[in-house]
Amino acid sequence: MIGRYKQPRLVDIKAIAHITGGGLPGNVIRILKNRNLGARIENLPEPHEAVLKVKEFGNVSDEEAYKTWNMGVGMVIVSNEFDKIKKIADNHDVKAYKIGDITDEPGISIEDLRF
Numbered sequence: 324m325i326g327r328y329k330q331p332r333l334v335d336i337k338a339i340a341h342i343t344g345g346g347l348p349g350n351v352i353r354i355l356k357n358r359n360l361g362a363r364i365e366n367l368p369e370p371h372e373a374v375l376k377v378k379e380f381g382n383v384s385d386e387e388a389y390k391t392w393n394m395g396v397g398m399v400i401v402s403n404e405f406d407k408i409k410k411i412a413d414n415h416d417v418k419a420y421k422i423g424d425i426t427d428e429p430g431i432s433i434e435d436l437r438f
C-alpha cells in the first residue's frame with residue numbers, strides 16, 4: 324500500500340497507528356492531536372472471545388478495556404481510499420473494516436464512550 328522497496332504507492336494514506344498499549348483511543352489520538360482533529364469510531368469488529376472472557380473475569384468496564392487493549396483492531400489506517408485498502412487487504416487475506424470517520428472535533432469517541 325505505502326510503496327516501499329521500489330514498489331509504487333498504491334493508496335493515499337494520511338496516517339497509520341499500530342494499536343498496542345494505550346488501546347484504540349490512546350493510539351489513534353496520537354496521530355490526530357497535532358492536527359487538532361478527532362475520530363468518531365462506530366463500526367468496530369467483535370472483540371475476540373478470549374478478550375471478552377478476560378474482560379468478564381476481571382470485571383473490566385468497556386471504557387477500560389478499550390483504553391488498555393486493542394479489542395480486535397490491530398492497526399488503524401487513515402485514508403480517503405477505503406475501497407483500495409479493502410481490495411489490497413483482501414488479496415492478502417487480511418480483514419479490513421471502515422470503523423469510523425475523522426472529525427473536526429478533537430477527541431476520540433467509540434460508540435457511546437468518550438475519551
